[in-house]
Amino acid sequence: MSILIRNTLSGAKEVFVPHEDGKVKIYVCGVTVYDDIHMGHARSMIVFDTIVRYLRHCGYDVTHVTNFTDVDDKIIRKAAEEGVGALELSARYIGHYFEDAAKLGIRKADIYPKASEEMDSIIEMVGEIIEKGFGYATDDGSVYFSVDKVKDYGRLTNQKIEYMESSGRVALDEQKRNPMDFAVWKAAKPGEVSWDSPWGKGRPGWHIECSAMIRKYLGDEIDIHGGGNDLIFPHHENEILQTEAVTGRPLSKYWMHNGMLQVQGEKMSKSLGNFFRVRDVSQKFDRYAIRFYFLNTHYMSPLLYSEEMLAEARTSLERLANNYTDLKAYVKQGPSGDGDVCDVTDEYRTGFMDAMNDDFNTRAAIEVMFQLARVTNKSMSEGTLSREGAAKFVRLLDEFNGILGIFPEDAGKDDGALDSVMGILIDLRAELRKRKAYDLSDLIRDRLGDAGIRLEDAGDGVKWKKI
RNA sequence: GUCGGGGUAACACAGUGGCUAUGUGGCGGACUGCAGAUCCGCAUACGGGAGUUCAAUUCUCCCUCCCGACCCCA
Structure with missing residues (x-):
């Protein structure tokens, strides 16, 4: 039986056939590290962690890459507020990311590239985009991708981009030849973290890092590209443009997007401020309850977030x-x-x-x-x-x-010493119960409960477990 | 406005052209000294309209409502 994957590119479920037999190259968009990860990120991480686990279980040799966007406007702004370096700030949150991911039982990706450490390949790719006529440098030292040079912008979004509401929020930049053009290289403002490039000091645009890292670590054509469905436009759409401008080949065969987490009918997001940090939630709920909560629904569906939902997941x-x-x-x-x-x-x-x-x-x-x-x-x-x-x-x-990954692998594991002690207590208690000394037998049960061991008198014996 | 995903019993969330969804909660039983666990049973469904069909919650069309994307975002 083959695997079916809902491909955002076609909107249909397609039979999964990787480029190379038995091997899967998957890239999952990571996070912009200017704060701790929240439950929305957790969903995406758990969904793709599970998908990778499953593919491996099916015998595929999977190479999984997830990136960190560690250079970005928000990082720079927040770092300035705190009076620390941008990379110092992002390094801190990358550390938090791994702590939180461990709390969610996420198995590590094979490679975690960071934008700040991939400048050579990013600059090289920007150069190629210009060489091939898909981009242009402006007087201030930025480089833009020229959307007029491609004919099918909007393939992933499944619509002509010009039909999308021009919200007026697209930055009016006189340097741009077309308002839809997007930056692949941003000229540095004074005091900002920057790298030398043929166009002057600057830093990568948001989308280019993914294109460059994918190419470097996974090659020109990958099998699965994943992320939250809020990334479809413009992020993934623009990645496609950049990569295909350079390679002339389809970036990814399958595109997978998980649904958003909602808080009281609204998407959970950092910008709305209605988010719950993984490190806070995991104080109250363990990884198993959290994973179950997320996996107990299809990855594409929107999902309501509340503590009640998590509590119900725990009970179930x-x-x-x-x-x-x-x-x-x-x-x-x-x-x-x-x-x-x-x-x-x-x-x-x-x-x-x-x-x-x-x-x-x-x-x-x-x-x-x-x-x-x-x-x-x-x-x-x-x-x-x-x-x-x-x-x-x-x-x-x-x-x-x-x-x-929804319950502890060592649940009910042998513990010789404890086993025999419990055996003694259970026998003793059985004797007390036989003599109807319920006050004492109940006391034993209560005290064990306090010690984190639950006794259950089943019809055919006594069960105990650590809780 | 364009595009995408949805509207399933109290709640959450699957699925199917006809056959018991599942879990939580509720009710009633069994078991039990009590508690818990477990089992059995009961109740409340498929947004609205039209069509196709012997038969539609499931397919088609229309309508409606919700969420998301269109600046950043998992």
Whole structure:
């Protein structure tokens, strides 16, 4: 079964066929580092982290590149306010980025290029754009891309750019030959961080860094280019123009865009100020709840953000996590049998993979996990599941979890010393209960609860877990 | 205005031309000394209109409402 990807370029789901068999080159737009990342960024990061995990799970050799925009107007402005250097400021937030990404269980990209460290390839590309007649330098030392030189501007946005509302907010710059022209190189103002170039001191335009880094690290044509859907225009549209002006070849075969996170009906964004930092949210919710919350919907849909939603995600997830730890425990306690549940586990695996293959439908994949939970919970309580069968389900859930990352991999892990101590306590408590000394048995349960261990008296035994 | 994504039961969010969605919450049971977990059952759906069809929530068209993009933005 092949993977279908909704390609922004065509608007349709297309069968995924990478340029090179078995290999995937993916570039995901990172963040502009002038502040901590917020939950909107988290969504994008978790979505593409999961996609990369899945592609790897399917056997693809994936090269994943995510950039940092560390030179930019806002960074410069904020650095000036704080009285620090622009690169000093961005370095600080890059540090925060990695701390926060770790809190979200994000697996690292292979390469994290920074605009400030890629000046040679950026300047080279700007030069090529001019050479090939797609750009022009102005008197003040800026370089603009000339949109009149391309015939199909708007391919990704799926419309003629001239039909888009001219909001009047496009900077009226007399240096530009066409108001839609955009800067690939910006002349430095006095005191700004800058680099030497053939056009004078300056810094890269927003879009050029991605074009240059992709080319340097992944080549002229990549397989997947991803990012938030707010980047489609102008950022990705302009990347296409720049790269294709230079290479004459399509930048990316597939374009994927995740939907925005909304706060009270509005997009969460730094400029609106209605954002929630990952570092704050993760004080209250762990990575598993956060990941579940995001993966419990399709990556393209808009998603409402609220603490209530996160809390609900946490509750829902607990059901799956309970099932997982229960199965692990059952492997040790359950009756032995022929363990021939192969067909059954295959059914769930197929269901899960079918969902993931259909444009990475994590929501539908999670539904399969809930079905699995219900069925195995039942067969465990009835004792009809063998320990060998339970072990197979555990391996299957490990497989799923390797892709989604929604519960701790070491959940229910053996802890010899604690295991035996708990065994003693549970036996002791069972004896007390037999003698109807409930005050004491309840005291043990309460005190264990205080210590972070939850006891559950199930019909067929006592379960305990760390919480 | 142009383009894109949506409107599914209390809430969230999948999906399908006819067959039990799923989770949270609610109600009622089972289990239980209690608590919790788990299981079983119940209730509330597919924005509006027209069309295609034996049959549409699912396809087509029209309308309407919401969100997003068009300065920066995941």
